[in-house]
Amino acid sequence: MLLIHCPHCGARDETEFVSGGEAHLKRPALDVSDAAWADYLFLRANPRGALNERWHHLYGCRRWFHVTRDTVSHAITAIYPIDETPAGKA
Amino acid sequence: MKTRYSALALLRHALSGNRHWPQAWRSPEPRDRYDVVIVGGGGHGLAAAYYLAKRHGITNVAVLEKGWIGGGNTGRNTTIVRSDYYYPASAALFDHSVSLYERLSRELNFNIMFSQRGMLTVAHSRGEVDFQRRLVNGMALSGVDMEMLSAADVRRIAPYLNYAPGARYPILGGMRQRRAGTVRHDAVVWGYARAADRLGVDIIQNCAVTGIDRDPASGVVTGVRTTRGTIATTKLGLAVAGHSTMLADMAGFRLPLTSYALQAFVSEPLKPVLDTIVSSAQLGIYVSQSDKGGLVMGGNADPYASYAQRGSIPNAEAVAAGLVEFIPAFSRVRLLRQWAGIVDYAHDSSPILGNSPVPGIVLNCGWGGGGFKAIPAGGEAFAHTLATGAPHPLARAFSLDRFRDLALVDEAAAAGISH
Secondary structure, three states: OOOEEEEEEEEEEEEEHHEEEEOOEEEOOOOOHHHHHHHHHOOOOOOEEEEEEEEEOOOOOOEEEEEEEEEOOOEEEEEOOOOOOOOEEE | OOOOOHHHHHHHHHOOOOOOOOOOOOOOOOEEEOOOOEEEHHHHHHHHHHHHHHHHOOOOEEEEEEOOOOOOHHHOOOOOEOOOOOOOHHHHHHHHHHHHHHHHHHHHOOOOOOOOOOHHHHOOOOHHHHHHHHHHHHHOOOOOOEEEHHHHHHHHOOOOOOOOOOOOOOOOOEEEOOOOOOHHHHHHHHHHHHHHOOOOOOOEEOOOOOEEOOOOOOOOEEEHHHHEEEEEEOOEEEEHHHHHHHHHHHHOOOOOEEEEEEEEEEEEEEEOOOOOEEEEEOOOOEEEHHHEEEEEEEEOOOOEEEOOOOOOHHHHHHHHHHHHOOOOHHHHOEEEEEEEEEEEOOOOOOOOOEOOEEEEEEEEOOOHHHHHHHHHOOOOOOHHHHHOOOOOOHHHHHHHHOOOOOOOHHHHHHHHOOO
């Protein structure tokens, strides 16, 4: 069981949350090619190791935030607001 | 020494105390060069090696396995073989696979113990009954042997399900595929490994790939670096399920896949109680009974990306709760073991079969939780592309290009049960 520290509610069980997958995806410009559009829709980082993700506290405050999680150990090494990147304010 | 397995061989070896059975396959040192190298000694990789040798006459083939044969997802699934897929392209591929499984024991001279005990999927609401009717009619048009069942039919076939008057999930009907069944999963890889080895294929265990080499000018694949040395090849097949992203990274391209843990469970052995596979999408549970008596069960994949072969506790609890709701008589059965395999899902939950963006590299991935049932057909299609460079007719819809073309085969939304 993961214990996830919601930035708004504090530590809660993983069953209150939904993973939204890879974070910091950039929507391409309107004149994008079919191939680049498909890449945006379907290609996701799938590392064996640290991954920046969006999580949703669906059965809590219903707000989104960012999590850096290891996909092997599941250890959460960073939690940061939805409008920030790992480097700071977006 | 090569022994053909038969009743006579059993008798002969019994008389000599079973001390002289030969090894089922060799453990050769890797050579410097092969015509085809397949990464991943699971079902799809070994089946492809067998069909390359048997059907295409290509025997200078190596299968590289980082662990041991049967130690990956082929030994971690819940052994179910079925073809109840909605879209015609999927139905054709998976139904062909069931047909190949029906003949596989004889073809490989290895008893894979295919028990066509049928699979029953129940419906708990009027909406689900309507959905199953749509699925069954669609599958019937594709030639899959599906039948609709009334509530009375379901009760006759599976009297042990929860028919209590106040049940939270009443059973209003169901659908069934009679040709579905269970297979001894290890036997599939053992059988293909032994048969491929006899045709000259080198099966190299404990050999992890650490890099993929390409010609700097043309980009074509030239070989693989492994923990047991460098091996040159111009045809490289990747069949590594949940770890496909790592291999694609080594070769310099990306795949539209996310890896998840999919759990399975087995109970203590019981006297025979289940003579078919039973499944409920609403409860997120399916269960069958193995020949050893254990209840083999599974549910949905864990809900976040993972490479941990252990599985999440909440999901394990959900499967146990689903089982007890579905078959209350099992409430006191104890689980013996629980484990997870790492499965790779594409956006449409359909496989990726065929050429990769790198010349010479062929893909067999994206099976999600449904790879085991597809082993013979997936291996056949994989071998076809490795041998000819062209997609197999049954695999055309499953090319990597379908994402760019938005020609998805969306079994994620169509399937009656999670897979």
